[in-house]
Amino acid sequence: MSARELRGGPAADALLADARTRLSDLSATPHLHVIRLGEDPASVSYVRLKDKKAREIGLHSTVHALGEETSEEALLELIGTLNHDEHAHGILVQLPLPRHVSTEPVIAAIDPFKDVDGFHPSNVGSLWSGLPGLPPCTPAGVMAMLAHYGISAAGRRAVIVGRSNIVGKPLAALLLRADATVTIAHSRTPDLAQVTRQADLLFAAVGRAGLITPEMVQEGAVVVDVGINRVRGPERDRLVGDVHPDVATVASAMTPVPGGVGPLTVAQLLANTVRAAELQHYQRHAA
């Protein structure tokens, strides 16, 4: 068997087309503010991509590129200003932050209605309670991809390898909401292969190249590879996932890396920005 390739591009385009349609119902163009501290090359390139894609679909976008030495107080002050600016609809602080700045208070300082990364404790609570809110981009993007390719999670066994707050745990909440039976595995899970072989839908979000091998996958499973790992090639570095390419001989469908989940994460961020503007619009009109 050779797995059907679940490419992220078409699913991301569908998500963006929907977000673009919803723009016309808003009284003002949503404005995304991305805050970056320092010059970490990966952060610089992610922020550039977010800014470019936001402009492409017709959003306003501002990047606040602050120095590495910016204090936590100064960062909190900027967040406070943006929280009170009714023309700032989405606020995202690019992670990781420099060591002298604590992540949790910074995230908690963002107005939950503007928290387009979906990391604020209030949005985490809404996610697990099934209340409206802003979901984290990568897991919500994964669900959008499954929907795009007509893959239902209802009544199926889902196994997620990885339990981070940004991928594994919120993905579990979304899969539960979609009526899957969910197991989360992690670095302390004994006999990982025995657990992953139970999966009809297998999600890898670990950050270890080729961790998931064909013997760990049930025949016909759908495999979603969230991992992004930089490995040294003979000439230059390349990006690979957590799933070994040979898994395509066992799975019925599988996401490539790169070109799988990656494009969905950015598309979902922009969809969240439109959603944030909608929530703020309703909030103002309900007041």
Ligand code: NDP
């Ligand atoms: P974290 O490092 O925060 O979490 C990794 C998880 O994997 C942890 O729960 C850890 O377990 C678990 N783990 C580590 N080693 C093993 C092992 N040998 N067996 C089973 N579980 C293991 O990573 P993130 O969740 O932030 O990211 C995961 C991957 O997804 C990374 O490659 C990242 O680059 C990628 N990513 C991709 C995105 C995209 O847009 N495509 C967006 C975000 C992330 P424990 O908790 O016990 O330590």
